[in-house]
Amino acid sequence: MTTPMDFLHGPLVSEAIDLGAVLLLALGLKGLAKVSSARSANALAAAAMLLAVVGLLLQQQPEPAAWAWIAAGTGLGTVAGMVTARRVPMTAMPEVVALFNGCGGMASLLVAMGVALFDADAAGLVDRISIAVSVFVGAITFSGSLVAMAKLQGWLDTPAWTQSQLRHGVNLVLALLCLGGALLLPADPGGLPLWLLGIAATLLGIGVTLPIGGADMPVVISLLNSYSGVAAAAAGFVVGSRLLIVAGAMVGAAGLILTQVMCTAMNRSLVSVLFGGALGAGAHVGGGGDEAGYSRITSCSPEECAMALEQAERVVFVPGYGLAVAQAQHALRELSKLLEAHGVEVSYAIHPVAGRMPGHMNVLLAEADVPYEQLLEMDTINPEFPRTDVVIVLGANDVVNPQAKSDPSSPLFGMPVLEVDQARQVFVVKRSLGAGYAGIANALFELPQTAMVFGDAKAVINGLISELRALGVGRAKMAA
Amino acid sequence: MNSLSSSLWVLLLGSLLGLELIGKVPPTLHTPLMSGANAISGITILASLTLIGRAHGQPALLAVASVSLAFALYNVVGGFVVTDRMLAMFRRRGER
Numbered sequence: 001m002t003t004p005m006d007f008l009h010g011p012l013v014s015e016a017i018d019l020g021a022v023l024l025l026a027l028g029l030k031g032l033a034k035v036s037s038a039r040s041a042n043a044l045a046a047a048a049m050l051l052a053v054v055g056l057l058l059q060q061q062p063e064p065a066a067w068a069w070i071a072a073g074t075g076l077g078t079v080a081g082m083v084t085a086r087r088v089p090m091t092a093m094p095e096v097v098a099l100f101n102g103c104g105g106m107a108s109l110l111v112a113m114g115v116a117l118f119d120a121d122a123a124g125l126v127d128r129i130s131i132a133v134s135v136f137v138g139a140i141t142f143s144g145s146l147v148a149m150a151k152l153q154g155w156l157d158t159p160a161w162t163q164s165q166l167r168h169g170v171n172l173v174l175a176l177l178c179l180g181g182a183l184l185l186p187a188d189p190g191g192l193p194l195w196l197l198g199i200a201a202t203l204l205g206i207g208v209t210l211p212i213g214g215a216d217m218p219v220v221i222s223l224l225n226s227y228s229g230v231a232a233a234a235a236g237f238v239v240g241s242r243l244l245i246v247a248g249a250m251v252g253a254a255g256l257i258l259t260q261v262m263c264t265a266m267n268r269s270l271v272s273v274l275f276g277g278a279l280g281a282g283a284h285v286g287g288g289g290d291e292a293g294y295s296r297i298t299s300c301s302p303e304e305c306a307m308a309l310e311q312a313e314r315v316v317f318v319p320g321y322g323l324a325v326a327q328a329q330h331a332l333r334e335l336s337k338l339l340e341a342h343g344v345e346v347s348y349a350i351h352p353v354a355g356r357m358p359g360h361m362n363v364l365l366a367e368a369d370v371p372y373e374q375l376l377e378m379d380t381i382n383p384e385f386p387r388t389d390v391v392i393v394l395g396a397n398d399v400v401n402p403q404a405k406s407d408p409s410s411p412l413f414g415m416p417v418l419e420v421d422q423a424r425q426v427f428v429v430k431r432s433l434g435a436g437y438a439g440i441a442n443a444l445f446e447l448p449q450t451a452m453v454f455g456d457a458k459a460v461i462n463g464l465i466s467e468l469r470a471l472g473v474g475r476a477k478m479a480a
Numbered sequence: 481m482n483s484l485s486s487s488l489w490v491l492l493l494g495s496l497l498g499l500e501l502i503g504k505v506p507p508t509l510h511t512p513l514m515s516g517a518n519a520i521s522g523i524t525i526l527a528s529l530t531l532i533g534r535a536h537g538q539p540a541l542l543a544v545a546s547v548s549l550a551f552a553l554y555n556v557v558g559g560f561v562v563t564d565r566m567l568a569m570f571r572r573r574g575e576r
Contacts, residue, residue, distance in 0.1 A: 025520060026497060032516045032563075033505045039567040042516050046560040049523060056526055060533040066542070069532050073546040077553025084554070085561035096562060097515050100522075104555035107524040110548035114531055118541035121534060126484050225514055228521040228555075233494070235527040237487060245487055246494035247523040253498025254517050258510065352507045359510035366569035377507060 009058055017055030018243045024048030025247055029254060035372075052243055090367050091324045094357045098149040098221050101228050105141025108134050108231035113198065115238050116189045128186040130237035135185075135194065136178055136201045137231040143205030145224050148217055151209075162211035168275070174204040208274065216273045218357040219262050223270070226255025262353065294433055294441065300451040302460055305392075305427050306467030312389035314345045316381065318418055319361050320354055322395015322430065328458035329368035332394065335465050336370070342473045347374050349381040349391075349418050351399035378418055385422035393420060393428045393444075395457050401442045411440060426450040429460045512566045519559025524552040 007013065025048045031041025062070060081100075088096045112134035115127070150156040161167075181197030212220055233248025263270050309315060317336070323329060336346045348370065354361040362375055376384075385391070393400055396418075403410040404417040420426055426449055433445070433452075444450055453460050505513055528549035535541040 025523075026501060029498070029517065029520065030501045032513045033502045033509060035506060035508060035570060038509060038512060038516075038570070039564065042512075042519075042560060042563045042567060045516060045520055046556075049520070049525070049556060049560075052523070052526060053529065056529055056533075060530070062529075062533050063537075065537060066532050066535065069542045069546040070529065070549065073528065073532075073549030074553060077550035078557050080550070081554045081557030081559075082561060085558040085565065088562065090566070093511060093515070093562070093566070096558070097511075097518055100515075100555045100558045100562075101518050103551045104518065104522045104524060107522070107528060107548040107552035107555065110544055110551065111524060111527045111531055114541050114544035114548065118538055118544070119531070119534070222514055225518050225521065228518065229498075232521050232524045232527075233491060235524050239527045239530040240483070240487075241526050241530060242487060242490050244523055244526050245490045246497075247520060249491050249494030250498035250501065251517050251521040251523075253495040254502045255514075255521075257499060257502055258505070258514060258517070261505065262510070350507070352510075357511045357514070359508050359512065362508040363511055363566050363569060372508075372570060375508070 009061060011059075014055050014059035017051060017058070021048045021052035021055065022243060022246050024051065026250065029250060089327075090364055091327065092153075093360060093363065094218065094221060095149045095152045097357075098145045098152065098224070101221065101225050102142045102145030102149065104228040105138045105145060105224075105231050107138075108228070108235040109138030109142060109198070111235045112138060112238055113194070116185075116194050118190075125186055127238065128189050130234055131189060131194075132182040132185045132197060134231060134234035134238050135197050136182060137227055137234055139198050139201035140205040140208075141224050141227040141231050143202040144209040144220070144227075145205075147206050147209040148220050148224065151212075152217055156210070158211065158213055167207065167211055171204060171207045174200050174207055178204060212273065216268065218353065219259055219268065219270070219273050221357070222255060222259040222262055223274075226252050226259060229253070229255055294445060296446045297433065298451045299454055300427070302453060302455075302463035303467050305451070305453050306464050306471060308390050308425055308427070309339060309344070309392075309464065310342070310468060310471050310473055312339075312344055314388050315339060315390045315392065316347050316349050316385070316388050316420075316423070318349045318351075318354075318391060318393045318396050318400060318420060319365065320351075320394060320396025320399065323457050324355055324360070324364055324395070326395065326457035326459075328394065328456075328461050329364045329370075331458050331461040331465070333365075333368040333370050335461050335468075336374075338465060338468055338473055342468075347376050347381065347384075349378070349420075350375050351378055351396070351418055352416075354396060354399060378416060382419050385419050388423040389425065391420045391423040391426045393426065393430075394461075395429065397430070397442055398440065400444055401440065402447075403440075403443045407443070420444065421447055421449075424449065427453050429453045429455065429457055431456060508570070512563050515559055515566065516563040519556055519563060522552045522555030522559060525549060525556060528552055 024044055028041045028045030028048060031037040112131045116131045177200035178197055181193045184193035229248045229251030233245050236244030236248055339346050350361050398412060400418050400420045401412055402421045404412040404415045421444055528545050531545035
């Protein structure tokens with residue numbers, strides 16, 4: 001005799017809930033790729049996750065003692081997650097994604113370790129192979145993500161020794177140790193091989209990520225994001241959850257696509273990112289003198305720059321990482337409004353990898369209420385530069401380097417860049433003549449139409465605003 | 481069909497689905513998409529919960545599973561909230 005309660009806790013309901021959750025997750029992931037649906041898609045994916053949890057708990061009916069452990073973990077994770085997500089400034093977005101990602105990897109690692117050490121039920125060969133995969137991928141995701149975060153935060157440099165060829169040998173040894181641990185693990189799941197695998201994989205994550213330069217970090221985070229999907233799928237094999245396998249595989253595959261897209265945008269191959277060391281590392285490491293051989297630099301004051309802006313009909317801003325660091329997006333929006341009120345046509349040229357992650361700059365400018373339609377992507381804006389009067393480059397460097405088109409010997413050669421050298425006048429706002437992320441001199445700075453405005457992006461923009469006001473820009477129009 | 485082969489089918493089809501789902505993404509959405517996908521990868525919470533359910537009262541296993549639940553939920557909750565914060569900023573002119 002089955003009661004309604006039995007039915008609710010039975011396999012039919014839980015299967016139905018799982019299928020519904022997978023469907024919603026897939027729709028959520030798909031919707032996240034379109035501007036109009038992205039926000040609701042994110043909520044949909046969150047709802048799907050909640051549904052999956054409810055379904056699992058219905059089926060499992062944990063004992064009262066287990067509920068206490070569930071409550072403890074849930075409370076801690078939820079509160080910490082909320083606090084981090086609400087407090088983090090938009091400029092630190094890449095770091096925080098890396099941090100969350102590392103924690104996801106840690107969770108998969110812990111699940112596999114817990115099963116290996118304490119769970120007598122998982123005795124089959126498949127269980128143990130799954131444990132090995134989950135420990136390996138989880139540990140690499142964890143340590144790699146934390147190193148990526150530390151590098152983006154500036155807590156970690158790219159030490160010179162990591163650029164020597166020796167690192168490939170060290171990583172190879174670590175990889176072999178992982179392989180050894182993984183092969184021995186099925187015979188002795190709770191013993192030495194497990195720890196060998198876990199520790200070697202953690203070190204391998206560090207060893208592979210540490211030599212990679214800041215410019216390539218977005219690609220690494222994206223790849224690690226893909227790994228965390230794989231880690232989740234492996235954890236799905238460990239505990240026998242199909243829903244977990246589907247969701248993990250989906251995220252893993254989607255992450256690979258995104259990684260590929262980013263590599264294409266930077267004209268880098270995944271192999272060269274992972275094994276090539278820091279781009280232009282020679283200039284960075286132990287180079288000391290950053291002002292690498294510029295001879296024909298013209299610099300000018302904000303006042304001169306403001307006069308050029310006042311005369312212009314069409315102005316394009318090229319925001320880069322320097323803008324993000326200076327938190328100057330709001331000041332920039334202020335400046336644009338002033339120019340627009342003066343009848344100037346203003347737009348923003350967004351390189352695919354502007355900021356520190358693809359799309360990062362769009363997020364920052366959106367935060368400052370810049371209308372979405374004014375943000376133009378590279379392919380749209382490049383043909384427009386020849387009819388642009390003034391381009392202002394704000395803390396961007398490598399993405400406007402004309403050598404990427406003209407100089408086959410440049411490490412940037414072939415990377416798609418914003419062709420700002422086609423514009424009539426270019427002002428580059430920069431703190432110093434220091435090299436960009438890639439550590440390469442920029443021929444743009446020496447062109448006759450280019451002038452450097454030295455200073456912090458925010459200070460310069462505020463200077464421009466007050467110079468423009470002094471020229472009567474805001475007032476003149478209001479009187480007219 | 482035994483459970484391993486059906487799990488492998490699930491793995492294969494899930495991967496193919498993931499490859500298809502996000503073929504074309506405007507660069508604007510790369511960061512939010514990465515962040516959202518990252519939140520979804522925290523689905524490991526299901527593994528942690530399963531483990532708590534089948535721990536049969538072993539304190540060590542319960543503790544490990546509970547800590548892993550906290551880590552995974554940190555990823556999930558933080559990931560979804562931060563993605564929402566980013567996407568909330570994409571408004572067209574005049575929307576408020």
